[in-house]
Amino acid sequence: MSTLVNVVAVIAVMALVVRRQMRAQRLDTDRRVWVLPLVLGALALRDPRLIDHEHTAQSAVLLGCGLVAVLAMGSVWGWTVRLWRAGDGGLWAKGTRATVAAWVGMIVIRLGLYGVGAALHVHQAASALLLGLAVLLLVRSLVVNWRARTLEAPGQVAGLR
Incomplete structure (x- = not known):
């Protein structure tokens, strides 16, 4: 896959995910949270230029540093989402200001890693960004689903406001 296609795919997925995260939505904990990350990861790992x-x-x-960073930021992101059970027992989630801060932090870290790579004259393929996004989405989903399973009573709220 070309670099341009990878970059467009990453931007499109990020825009979709951030937009969806910032509005209240019913959460389905039975959903297969690994499908999108698996597809993105497979696309990234197919690129022979993943490593210079x-x-x-x-x-x-x-x-490796990028993947460790997205593991950490995916966890942070998962913990910043506000979760609650509605009166009907439905589980709801919504991103908070801290969620936006987590995204900004991830972008800053990613830019820093690209800066280090550029200073070292290391070619960094867009597929590394795609792989990082796959890990980020998977970790975030696992954390949110784990937290959701701890909510018992309707009206109970978890997360930052």
């Missing part, structure tokens, strides 16, 4: 073969060690370290 001229700077293999530096490229692998940058990719």
